Amino acid sequence: MQFTGTDSYVAPPELAIAVNAAVTLERPLLVKGEPGTGKTELARQVAASLGLPILEWHVKSTTKAQQGLYEYDAVSRLRDSQLGDQRVHDVANYIRKGKLWQAFTAPGKVVVLIDEIDKADIEFPNDLLQELDRMEFHVYETGETIRARHRPVVIITSNNEKELPDAFLRRCFFHYIRFPDAETLKRIVEVHYPGLKPALLEEALSQFFDIREAPGLKKKPSTSELLDWLKLILAEDISPADLKRSPSEILPRLHGALLKNEQDVALFEKLAFMAKRQGR
Incomplete structure (x- = not known):
């Protein structure tokens, strides 16, 4: 085997x-x-x-x-004994x-x-x-x-x-x-969403790994969360161009599928604020 x-x-x-x-x-x-x-x-x-x-x-x-x-149900046996149930004589019943x-x-x-x-x-x-x-x-x-x-x-x-x-x-x-690398993730995505447009997958994976590598992140998004995010992207019919973020847009589209606590959302909002200040 x-x-x-x-x-x-x-x-x-x-x-x-x-x-x-x-x-x-x-x-x-x-x-x-x-x-x-x-x-x-x-x-x-x-x-x-x-x-x-x-x-x-x-x-x-x-x-x-x-x-x-196994568990021995002594309570049921006591109850049955009080009721005169014949099952009580065989402990295996409990x-x-x-x-x-x-x-x-x-x-x-x-x-x-x-x-x-x-x-x-x-x-x-x-x-x-x-x-x-x-x-x-x-x-x-x-x-x-x-x-x-x-x-x-x-x-x-x-x-x-x-x-x-x-x-x-x-x-x-x-x-x-170990967490899958980009090529393995592509194979996993292909199993769940065959025929996904390569440009959309490349942009999604790029943003996904950017989030995972952000310093100070409390809960890194996992493979299952990536698949949920892609499902939403496909349901909303979001194109690769629409998915792409501007330099000041740190949070990705539909980020609630990837970021699962307020500390991580606040972290990315802080990064966005700092990026805007540096861009002035």
């Missing part, structure tokens, strides 16, 4: 190598990178490319590692299988996405060390051990909001998705 990208996902060679290395080593692939660089979508495209089902576990600040294994349990007991190999692991508590990765390493866990309520029938392809994403433990990192194959 080799991943090379798909018709709808442009995978740089080094990313494809990382995916295939993780599959060969049977280790989780830890993917880091700026928000909006396609980390979550990577897992879906890997599943599509390899012809495997995918199980997605989206982590929140309140998510506990145990939820990925076990809710998590994504890892589902993956371990699947009839064939699957892809598991653990999305934005750095959102959870710092102990979250440590609590999954043995389960991801040995691909098994114990269910204390029933006394059974759940082992993976087929070792899943595990892809873990992180936005680098907090450091991950060394013991966890040791068990992963790591890859950092």
